[in-house]
Amino acid sequence: MSSDAHAQLAAEHEALIQFLYLAPVGLVQTGIDGEIVMINPISAQLLMPLSRDGCLTNLFTALEDVAPELRHLCAHFTRPNGMICDGLHIHLNSGAPAARTRAPHVLSLSLMKLDGARLMAVLSDVSEQVRRERQLRQSDAWLNALLTSITDYALVGLDRQGRVSDWNATIGRVTGFTPEVVGQPYSVFYPGDATTLEQVQDRLREADANGWSLDEGPRLRADGSQFLGSTMISPIPDLDPDSIAEGETAYCLVLRDVSGQRELIDTRRKSAFSDHLTGVANRRAFFEAAELELTRNRRTPRPTALILFDADHFKQINDRHGHPAGDQVLCQLGKALSNTFRQVDVVARVGGEEFAVLLPSSTLAGARTVAERLRELVAAEPVMCDGVPVSVTISAGIAAVDAGEHLDLDTLIKRADRALYAAKANGRNRVECWSGDHDAA
Amino acid sequence: MNAATDLSFATPNLHGQLAQLSQEQLDRLDFGVIGFDGETNVCKYNQTESDAAGLTAPRVLGQPLFTNVAPCLNNFMVAQRFEDAQDDSAALDDTIDYVLTLRMRPVKVKLRLLAAPGTGERYVLVQRKL
Numbered sequence: 311m312s313s314d315a316h317a318q319l320a321a322e323h324e325a326l327i328q329f330l331y332l333a334p335v336g337l338v339q340t341g342i343d344g345e346i347v348m349i350n351p352i353s354a355q356l357l358m359p360l361s362r363d364g365c366l367t368n369l370f371t372a373l374e375d376v377a378p379e380l381r382h383l384c385a386h387f388t389r390p391n392g393m394i395c396d397g398l399h400i401h402l403n404s405g406a407p408a409a410r411t412r413a414p415h416v417l418s419l420s421l422m423k424l425d426g427a428r429l430m431a432v433l434s435d436v437s438e439q440v441r442r443e444r445q446l447r448q449s450d451a452w453l454n455a456l457l458t459s460i461t462d463y464a465l466v467g468l469d470r471q472g473r474v475s476d477w478n479a480t481i482g483r484v485t486g487f488t489p490e491v492v493g494q495p496y497s498v499f500y501p502g503d504a505t506t507l508e509q510v511q512d513r514l515r516e517a518d519a520n521g522w523s524l525d526e527g528p529r530l531r532a533d534g535s536q537f538l539g540s541t542m543i544s545p546i547p548d549l550d551p552d553s554i555a556e557g558e559t560a561y562c563l564v565l566r567d568v569s570g571q572r573e574l575i576d577t578r579r580k581s582a583f584s585d586h587l588t589g590v591a592n593r594r595a596f597f598e599a600a601e602l603e604l605t606r607n608r609r610t611p612r613p614t615a616l617i618l619f620d621a622d623h624f625k626q627i628n629d630r631h632g633h634p635a636g637d638q639v640l641c642q643l644g645k646a647l648s649n650t651f652r653q654v655d656v657v658a659r660v661g662g663e664e665f666a667v668l669l670p671s672s673t674l675a676g677a678r679t680v681a682e683r684l685r686e687l688v689a690a691e692p693v694m695c696d697g698v699p700v701s702v703t704i705s706a707g708i709a710a711v712d713a714g715e716h717l718d719l720d721t722l723i724k725r726a727d728r729a730l731y732a733a734k735a736n737g738r739n740r741v742e743c744w745s746g747d748h749d750a751a
Numbered sequence: 752m753n754a755a756t757d758l759s760f761a762t763p764n765l766h767g768q769l770a771q772l773s774q775e776q777l778d779r780l781d782f783g784v785i786g787f788d789g790e791t792n793v794c795k796y797n798q799t800e801s802d803a804a805g806l807t808a809p810r811v812l813g814q815p816l817f818t819n820v821a822p823c824l825n826n827f828m829v830a831q832r833f834e835d836a837q838d839d840s841a842a843l844d845d846t847i848d849y850v851l852t853l854r855m856r857p858v859k860v861k862l863r864l865l866a867a868p869g870t871g872e873r874y875v876l877v878q879r880k881l
Contacts, residue, residue, distance in 0.1 A: 323805075324807060324810065325805060327804075327805045327855075328806060328810055329852060330855055331804075331806070331822075331852075332819060334822075346857050348853045348855040348856065349855060349856070349857050350852055350855055351821060351822045351823030351851075351852050352822050352823070353852065354823035354850055354851065354852050354857070355822055355823045355824070355825050356826075357824050357873070358823070358826065358828060358849065358850060359828060361850075364848050364849075364850070365850065365857075365859070366850040366852075366857040367857070409786065413826075413827060433860075472843075564825050588876060599766060
C-alpha cells in the first residue's frame with residue numbers, strides 16, 4: 311500500500327473512531343450473557359454512576375440495581391434474533407430536582423439480539439422526554455375521560471367539604487345509593503381501604519388548583535359490591551368559593567363504571583407500571599406514586615411511611631435451588647405483600663430482591679405493626695418450589711415523614727435503606743425503624 | 752531525561768509542575784494528560800493520551816472536553832467535581848477508579864483530577880491499570 315493510501319485509511323479510521331466517541335447515545339455490544347465487548351463513551355457516562363463494583367465488565371451487572379429483569383428478559387427471549395426490548399424505561403431515582411447534580415432520572419434501553427452469541431444495546435438519558443410525556447398523559451387522561459364512549463355515569467354534586475350535596479337518578483343507577491347518601495363524604499363510593507381521609511381532601515384541592523382531578527381504581531356500590539371506576543372531580547365554574555353556603559354544591563363529580571374497559575386498562579397498566587415477574591408495581595409506578603403522595607403531604611400535612619423489604623440470603627436461595635425457585639420466592643413475596651397491605655398502599659418491586667411499600671397517612675408505628683406481621687407470616691410459611699419447601703425470611707427497614715415535616719423522597723428512601731441495613735446487620739429476619747443516629751452510619 | 756519528565760502519575764503537587772512542561776516533555780510522560788481551560792476547552796493533549804484514545808491532537812484541541820472529547824466523564828463523578836471546585840474556588844486533587852472506553856473497549860484506569868484556584872487550567876490525568 312502506498313503511504314498516501316495508508317494515511318488516507320488512518321485518517322478515515324480516526325474519523326470513524328471519533329464518530330463513535332461523539333455519538334450522543336450509548337452504544338454497547340455484549341455477549342449473550344451481557345459481557346461487554348465494545349462500548350462507547352456515553353454508555354460509560356450513564357453506567358459508571360450505577361455500577362456497584364465500579365467495573366463495566368457486564369451490562370446486566372452494571373444495571374442490576376435498577377433493572378433486575380434484564381437477565382431474565384434475555385434468557386426468556388427464544389427467537390434466534392430480534393428486539394428484546396425497545397425503549398425500556400429504567401427509573402433511577404425519584405426525579406426530584408436536586409441542586410448541583412446532573413444525575414439523570416430515567417434511562418431508555420433498547421436491546422437487540424444479533425444472534426446466539428451477541429447483543430447490541432442502545433442507552434440514552436430520556437429524563438426530559440419522560441417529564442413531558444407525563445404531562446401529556448395527564449391531558450390524555452382528561453380527554454379520554456370526556457370522549458370515550460360512556461355507557462353510563464353518575465353525576466354527583468359535592469359541597470365544599472366533599473359531601474354529596476344532591477341525589478339524582480344517575481347516582482341510583484350506577485351505584486345503587488338512595489337519597490340517604492346526601493351529606494356523606496364522596497369516599498362513600500370508595501372501598502374502605504382504597505383511599506384515606508386526606509386523599510379525599512387532596513383531590514378537592516387538586517381540582518381547585520388544576521381545574522380537575524382524575525383517578526381510577528376500585529369503587530363501591532351501595533350493596534357492598536365493587537367495580538372499576540374512573541372519578542373526575544371539577545369545581546363548578548364561575549363560583550366564588552367564599553360565597554358558597556354550607557352544603558351547597560361546589561364541585562361536580564363524574565363517576566364512570568369502566569369495568570368494560572378493564573382488560574384494556576389492565577394491559578396498559580401492566581406493560582408500563584407492573585413488574586413483569588411479580589405483578590406488583592415497578593420502580594416507575596413507585597416513584598410516580600411516592601412523589602405524588604409526598605407533594606400532597608406538603609400541602610396537607612399528614613404522616614407517610616415507607617417500608618423497604620429485602621429477602622434474606624436470596625443469593626443462596628438462587629444458588630441452592632436454582633433461579634426458577636428464586637423467581638417463585640419473589641412471586642410469593644409479591645403476593646404476600648399485596649395481601650397484607652391496604653389497596654391504598656403502593657407495593658412495588660424496586661430491585662432484584664427488594665420491595666418497597668409506601669403507606670399514605672400511616673405513622674412509623676403503624677407501618678411497623680404491619681411489617682412485623684408480614685415478617686412473621688413469611689418466616690412461618692416456606693415457599694413450595696417444585697414440591698420442595700424453601701424457607702424464606704425477610705428484613706425490613708422503615709422510615710416515615712411526620713405530619714408537617716418536609717422531607718424529599720430520596721431522603722425518605724435513604725433513611726428506610728439505613729434501617730434496612732441495620733436490620734440486616736442485626737441478624738436479619740427483623741424489622742428496624744430509622745432513628746436519627748443511623749444517619750451517622 | 753531531566754527532572755521535569757521524572758514526574759509520575761502520583762507525584763504530589765502535580766498541578767503547578769505540569770503547567771511548566773513543554774509539549775515535548777508532556778508527550779514523554781507515561782500517563783495521559785488532558786488539560787482544559789476555564790471554559791472546559793481542551794488546551795493540552797499529550798501523546799500518551801492520543802495513542803490510547805486513537806485521536807490526534809488537532810481533532811481534540813480547542814474542543815469542549817465534557818461534550819466533544821470525553822463525554823464519558825460528563826457526570827457527577829468527574830465533571831461535577833470540577834464544576835464544584837470552580838464554584839467554590841477550591842483546589843481539587845483526587846484520584847478515582849474509572850472505566851474509559853478507549854477505542855470502544857472498556858479499560859480500567861485511575862483518573863487524577865487536578866484543579867487549583869486562581870489558575871484557569873485544569874487537568875484530567877489517565878493511568879491505565881495493569
